[in-house]
Amino acid sequence: MNKKSSKPRSGTAKRTPAPAKSYTVQEAAELLPFLISTIGGQGRNSIKSMLARGQISVDGRAETAYNYSLRPGQTVTVSKERIEAPPRLVGLTIVYEDDHLIIANKEAGLLSIATEQEKELTAYRQLMDHVRQENPANRVFIVHRLDRDTSGIMMFAKSEAVQQELQNRWQDAVKERSYIALVEGEVKKAEGTVTSWLKESKTLKMYSSPYPGDGQHAVTHYKRLQSNKQFTLLEVRLETGRKNQIRVHMQDIGHPIVGDKKYRSKSKEIGRLGLHAFVLAFEHPVTKEVMRFESPIPRAFLNPFRNGMQSPSP
Known part of the structure; x- marks a missing residue:
């Protein structure tokens, strides 16, 4: 009796996994x-x-x-090999959820909502899948967006009625909305306010118009937290919420946000945009309870000040 060869037949060889x-x-x-x-x-x-x-x-x-x-x-x-049972949420953590709202902490690099280039892996898409696990008819509605490269607290509504209530009363409903910004250079003033009228260019870049009243009125307040000769860490509070408002206003005062090449930053110190949605406090649209959520300052934002170089704020 002939012994069968253990060598696989041509065309049936088992694929060797690509090396990591x-x-x-x-x-x-x-x-x-x-x-x-x-x-x-x-x-x-x-x-x-x-x-x-x-x-x-x-x-x-x-x-x-x-x-x-x-x-x-x-x-x-x-690794080139797919791992089974991937995590449900990527780049996103739910920090609060009830029958009306979801509050999530978004990481830098994740889109808030789909674009022509990316329709699936977004905060909106993932949270839609999350609520539909309970009921396929459930939906989420985005209340406000964060830029792809901005991290921090976001709010989603679970009904169109709640979304509209929040958006229509946004100025009154929001009690506190602040960001942490790591900017280039040493900001000399301990605190300040930037006011301008924002417009959008044909290339979709926001800028401050030199003419009062020409565009959307935008007001940004800032307070210095830490600084050295190269960088300053600011807490930034929005009085108005315009597209790219903080990014434009930091460029306007000569201290662009770290990593913000679009608005003239030259630094790549932390490998990402130095902007983080830090605090969101608001009146719940249904219960009327005032709720406050805070996302920790990213560790990368603090690295430039860990060598004893910071000058303490007064």
């Missing part, structure tokens, strides 16, 4: 920007899908957070 690739971190950065700049031949959306599937690990531990802070010397490994 590892990369050593050379300088501090957040995970998503590091991957985008390091992995060749992969677009932003493809890399975010790999994060969602658990294919990215840091020092041997799977990591899905876009804003995970990498330190020099760490090893980032990219």
Whole structure:
């Protein structure tokens, strides 16, 4: 009796898994920007899908957070193999939920809502899937947006009526809305206010019009938290909520937000945009209770001040 060969027949050989690739971190950065700049031949959306599937690990531990802070010397490994049972929410954490609202903490790099380029992996899409697990007829409605590269607190409504109530009464309903901004250079004033009229150019870039009354009135208040010769950490409070308002106003005072190339920043110190939605306090549209939510300042924003270089605010 002839012994069968253990060698697989032609065309039926079992595929050998592609080897994982590892990369050593050379300088501090957040995970998503590091991957985008390091992995060749992969677009932003493809890399975010790999994060969602658990294919990215840091020092041997799977990591899905876009804003995970990498330190020099760490090893980032990219696996080609899909991991089963991916986490439900990627780049997003629910911090409060009731029958009317969802308050979520968004990481930098995640879109609030779909664009032509990305229709699936957004905060809106993920939360829609979340509420539909309970009832396929459930929906969410976005109340306000954060730019893709801005992290922090967002609010979603669970009905169109609640969404409209919040948006129609936004100025009265919101009791506190503040951001943390890491900006270039040393801001000399301990606090200040920037006022202008914002317009949008043909290239969709916002700017302050030199003519009073020409555009949307925008008012931004800021307070210095920490500073050194290279950077300043500000708490920024919005009196009005216009598109890119903080980004434009920081450029206007000569201190663009770190990482904000669109508005003339030259620094890449933290590997992301230095803007974070810090506090949102509001009157609940149904219960009328005043609620307050705070998202911790990203560790990367504090790194420039950890070497004893900061000058304390008065």
